[in-house]
Amino acid sequence: MTNTKNKPHMDKQHLQHLLKQMLRIRRFEERCAQLYTQEKIRGFLHLYNGEEAVAVGVMQALKPEDAVLATYREHGHALARGLDMNAVMAELYGKVTGSSRGRGGSMHIFDTAKGFYGGNAIVAGALPLAVGLALADKMQHKANVTVCFFGEGAVAEGEFHESLNLAKLWQLPVLFVCENNGYAMGTALQISESEQHIYKKAQSYGLDAKAVDGMNVVDVEAAAKHYCDVIRSGSGPCFLECNTYRFRGHSMFDTQLYRASEEVKEWQLKGPIVKLQNWLQDNHELRESELAQLEAEVVQEVDAAVVFAEEAEFEAEADLFFGVHTAVTV
Amino acid sequence: MTNTKNKPHMDKQHLQHLLKQMLRIRRFEERCAQLYTQEKIRGFLHLYNGEEAVAVGVMQALKPEDAVLATYREHGHALARGLDMNAVMAELYGKVTGSSRGRGGSMHIFDTAKGFYGGNAIVAGALPLAVGLALADKMQHKANVTVCFFGEGAVAEGEFHESLNLAKLWQLPVLFVCENNGYAMGTALQISESEQHIYKKAQSYGLDAKAVDGMNVVDVEAAAKHYCDVIRSGSGPCFLECNTYRFRGHSMFDTQLYRASEEVKEWQLKGPIVKLQNWLQDNHELRESELAQLEAEVVQEVDAAVVFAEEAEFEAEADLFFGVHTAVTV
Amino acid sequence: MSSIKTDSANLSYREAVRAAISEAMHADSRVFLMGEDVGNYGGCYAVSKGLSAEFGSERILDAPLSESGFVGAGIGAAMGGMRPIVEVMTVNFSLLALDQIVNNAATLRHMSGGQLSIPLVIRMATGAGKQLAAQHSHSLENWYAHVPGIKVLSPATIADARYMLGMALADPDPVIIFEHVMLYNETDVVPSPNDCVDMHKAVVRQEGQDISLITYGGSLAKTMQAAELLQQQHINAEVIDLRCLRPLDTQTIFSSVNKTGRVIVVDEGWRTGSLAGEICALVAEHCFWSLDAPPQRVCSQEVPIPYPKHLEQAATPQVEQIVIAAQILLNKPVSKLDVNQ
Amino acid sequence: MSSIKTDSANLSYREAVRAAISEAMHADSRVFLMGEDVGNYGGCYAVSKGLSAEFGSERILDAPLSESGFVGAGIGAAMGGMRPIVEVMTVNFSLLALDQIVNNAATLRHMSGGQLSIPLVIRMATGAGKQLAAQHSHSLENWYAHVPGIKVLSPATIADARYMLGMALADPDPVIIFEHVMLYNETDVVPSPNDCVDMHKAVVRQEGQDISLITYGGSLAKTMQAAELLQQQHINAEVIDLRCLRPLDTQTIFSSVNKTGRVIVVDEGWRTGSLAGEICALVAEHCFWSLDAPPQRVCSQEVPIPYPKHLEQAATPQVEQIVIAAQILLNKPVSKLDVNQ
Numbered sequence A, B: 001m002t003n004t005k006n007k008p009h010m011d012k013q014h015l016q017h018l019l020k021q022m023l024r025i026r027r028f029e030e031r032c033a034q035l036y037t038q039e040k041i042r043g044f045l046h047l048y049n050g051e052e053a054v055a056v057g058v059m060q061a062l063k064p065e066d067a068v069l070a071t072y073r074e075h076g077h078a079l080a081r082g083l084d085m086n087a088v089m090a091e092l093y094g095k096v097t098g099s100s101r102g103r104g105g106s107m108h109i110f111d112t113a114k115g116f117y118g119g120n121a122i123v124a125g126a127l128p129l130a131v132g133l134a135l136a137d138k139m140q141h142k143a144n145v146t147v148c149f150f151g152e153g154a155v156a157e158g159e160f161h162e163s164l165n166l167a168k169l170w171q172l173p174v175l176f177v178c179e180n181n182g183y184a185m186g187t188a189l190q191i192s193e194s195e196q197h198i199y200k201k202a203q204s205y206g207l208d209a210k211a212v213d214g215m216n217v218v219d220v221e222a223a224a225k226h227y228c229d230v231i232r233s234g235s236g237p238c239f240l241e242c243n244t245y246r247f248r249g250h251s252m253f254d255t256q257l258y259r260a261s262e263e264v265k266e267w268q269l270k271g272p273i274v275k276l277q278n279w280l281q282d283n284h285e286l287r288e289s290e291l292a293q294l295e296a297e298v299v300q301e302v303d304a305a306v307v308f309a310e311e312a313e314f315e316a317e318a319d320l321f322f323g324v325h326t327a328v329t330v
Numbered sequence C, D: 001m002s003s004i005k006t007d008s009a010n011l012s013y014r015e016a017v018r019a020a021i022s023e024a025m026h027a028d029s030r031v032f033l034m035g036e037d038v039g040n041y042g043g044c045y046a047v048s049k050g051l052s053a054e055f056g057s058e059r060i061l062d063a064p065l066s067e068s069g070f071v072g073a074g075i076g077a078a079m080g081g082m083r084p085i086v087e088v089m090t091v092n093f094s095l096l097a098l099d100q101i102v103n104n105a106a107t108l109r110h111m112s113g114g115q116l117s118i119p120l121v122i123r124m125a126t127g128a129g130k131q132l133a134a135q136h137s138h139s140l141e142n143w144y145a146h147v148p149g150i151k152v153l154s155p156a157t158i159a160d161a162r163y164m165l166g167m168a169l170a171d172p173d174p175v176i177i178f179e180h181v182m183l184y185n186e187t188d189v190v191p192s193p194n195d196c197v198d199m200h201k202a203v204v205r206q207e208g209q210d211i212s213l214i215t216y217g218g219s220l221a222k223t224m225q226a227a228e229l230l231q232q233q234h235i236n237a238e239v240i241d242l243r244c245l246r247p248l249d250t251q252t253i254f255s256s257v258n259k260t261g262r263v264i265v266v267d268e269g270w271r272t273g274s275l276a277g278e279i280c281a282l283v284a285e286h287c288f289w290s291l292d293a294p295p296q297r298v299c300s301q302e303v304p305i306p307y308p309k310h311l312e313q314a315a316t317p318q319v320e321q322i323v324i325a326a327q328i329l330l331n332k333p334v335s336k337l338d339v340n341q
Ligand SMILES: Cc1ncc(C[n+]2csc(CCOP(=O)(O)OP(=O)(O)O)c2C)c(N)n1
Pocket: A071, A073, A121, A122, A123, A124, A150, A151, A152, A153, A154, A155, A179, A181, A183, A184, A185, A250, D036, D065, D089, D093, D096
């Protein structure tokens, strides 16, 4: 957290904002985990616990017209992008007031009004879509950025390779954000990639690429802002590798046989929330009362979201076919 | 052609052997082009004209137990690997004495006895197969090399990316040979790859990789031998980019709107056959009579192949189902 | 103005598709064509020849060999407000793009609760007949016809080649168009736009009372030939061109079969799991009590398509097989005909 | 020795597949298992849990997320003398590997004139029921069943989970095995190896005279439940488990339908273009004169499968639908049943 004071936006207020955004995600997901054991939420549930700095940091660099795509682990991105927590929670409940009418669940949160294009459950499946959204922007002379988040596991997929080449070849306004949490399910990066510096792989396509500490929300924000400027200036796509860690299992089914609990504990000490919180407190930028206030607001928002989701209706079975095609309406 | 005398194998006899191998391919294919206009050969016909040094050079490095995979432009590889020219020509005729009983035609020449695993008409489709053959060799502790030839167009495919990573990750004995002839059908490399040094792309996976003059059969041979030694020593896969050019259209249908005829003429002056032939003649290593003899032998072989193919039978319609499964026999 | 041949006098199938692309691009700046070799090369089957000169390389966009990548990019561009026409050179290579088509194009609207629109057209060549062997001769129309969320068209005539693309572009959802490789050189007079038929409708290409021959795409011409030969034997076959393979125009199918009581489906797909099977099943379900004989199919043999002409022909539906199947179904003497093809 | 549970007392479907893998690996050093998370993670559905410890990471080979790459590598390894078992985590991701399966695995033997052998087994999970939404709930069995050159198995019982893999490995050609996600936790007593049935044969799971219910995979249990409920109404349904989806055991199908005169096919695939359609077409073609009523299907609705339970159930075949379809087909009063599931 050095030098943050030199950067225009890194004042107390903004740092507290970042903290709050991360807390919103953390508390929201902790509640989700409970709700999952209560079988209120079903299907797959992939928590972002530990990685909050990535989504929160990157979103600071975006404008409302920009586009965001993410994976099945996208609650954090949705919330950081400004989706209504009620709609996200209702989606996890499968309720019709959910962001996708409850049809997508945890892995398929959409909100086109916020430029949030999902929520994709196919590893690397969103990368070509991001290329296409950026192509549309370029063709329409819009100075938007499309940000695409994906895990380091996606790097092995052919779609990663094809997308990076297309984006650079056509100089498209895409910011690729690799959330390198070291594992794809139980597969450690060492057993999935011959070259384990993902940003170097991106450089081999000619992209401006670097790695940042994905546990440091300030660093992530600074890097994302820089790259978004580069992209908006018309210099083509950029690539940000964020080194991070997921504190919980891959999904709620994961028994985590593939890593030692000490490793998890070590990383937890470096967690993005504890890091920022400590720094703020050490620098007298966050009083106990302020923190309590923050936490209370977050809990209130989460509580309200649960109530909202609980009270919402399921979609009528009769509407099953709505939207298979445009012509099929309710 | 400098320094060739220093290399063990680069004596007159061997150089004449290389010349003859290239001439065999050239003359064979010139005849194929005629036969195509006579409708003796149908379907797609992709000629290797101009690129002969690549297949001929690389094959010198191989042992009988090694495996070879190539593309739809594989007559040259088949002949250089030692497949019977009669069987190859009969295959192009679609006759039952062809190397694949006539079922594959020009794009699907196979001969497992020679370790020749085709002939694949899907761009980049053979790369994963090569990885698998090498994996089998490694698992069975066989010190073989699997060589996989493909065009620079294949580099954009996801299968390229996945295969290179797998090969390096698992340290498999594969030699990837990229035949960079500058075009994929009518698509120049500049409009298909953001990074146009293909060997650099390979290096980004950690492969030992370099580019050689693919018009110089001696250079190709030397590089292939070096890499095969590296591979046999257990150091994992290597990558050879051969810069070359195809003198004719992509296939017999190609009207070549995408390149200037001057460009073709320039490259033709650098052709692999004329280059080696001139060098040999300038250095008094090839007398007129020797050349005439070589040419005569080649013409004879080609003539015989045509006769063989003409006289052969088509497969009986009743045998259509033979080999769909192992149990379906003639 | 356009150097593209659009006069309705006489167009080849290839020219008809080209005219349709050109027209759409003139009418709507959001339309662009993207695919392998569509630009500098002029299209693998020369469909887009000249278009790059007319519209420039940004709207006739040559893509690298990255089927999944550029098809996905087409989906994304459609989401982003464009109206892409993506050419996947042939159905054989579309296998590499199926994840994008099935998991994204087909699902995104429904799965997002109706928020997203994917106004995308994907064109691809399909079928056997050019002696291109096992990896280049697929007819996988039924794979696509199986997937909710996409529409599937199969223009079999010059008129449909000329007008279906425009209708597909006007549709707000993803549409796949299959162009059979054996049709590109066919020529015909193109009717006026007013006479073009809604892309969702099957068309009765020949009326008849005795038997319904149902087909699509590259098999239509063979089926029409068979119908002509049957006519010589006083068998009046009704020929139905499905045109739209998803959703199927079952009404047209059923009224024909209810009238004739007999049906043969001709389909270049492999027999097992074919679209022909689907049509037979539908007919058996819905026209059971009108059927005078079991529904039949003439399909491709269950074998990778071989290179040599005689085997390629043996593996794929031929006129004579259709004629014989009809004769058997009508209890007529089976006569070897002078099919002459 | 093995810590893998192989006793025939009572195994879960998951344990049965694991026992089959373990057995094959003990018996033949050429056999290995390759796929995403098969090793350190123990398999997405915990099928291979413990195998890495037993056989080591070279024979239980964790692959990166490269479906096309490692499936193609499996094909290559099979050509090179190994006997790979490739696990594609689910059919949903197999879309990324279809080029390798269709253009290579299925064609290479025939196209090479019989020279090449691809003794490869590909296993994948399939189906809906776990509320995984549109991209994770596909049932694409009929896509695979459409392709000559491969065989397709669908073990629906613990016994078949236990023994089919071994038979597939013994087959010299590529075999695809579909494991329905809802079966992994099911348990049953495993019969002795002598009692296992040839993988190519369909099996009559319940005999009956009134109607044939034909199904496979994840729909077998539902169909058996439906048959039980029908029994209470004195309708004797015959239940056929297809087991092998390519090639189809038509003999077993036809003799059942010829006996009962009525057929309903239950299939979790989308209705249009489904395997159920193929079976109905076959029955209509070959059992036409024995049929007393139109062949029927109970399939998935033509919609991407939604996440919430009530919609997922509405989209996929349910016991009650099978019962009602049978009642209608037999002109019995349709009664709402206490399906209780
Ligand atoms: C194409 C594909 N293959 C496999 C899966 C199953 N799967 C879901 S998440 C996952 C791991 C992805 O890891 P990574 O990309 O690192 O993202 P993370 O989960 O770590 O955020 C796998 C294998 C999938 N969803 N899509």
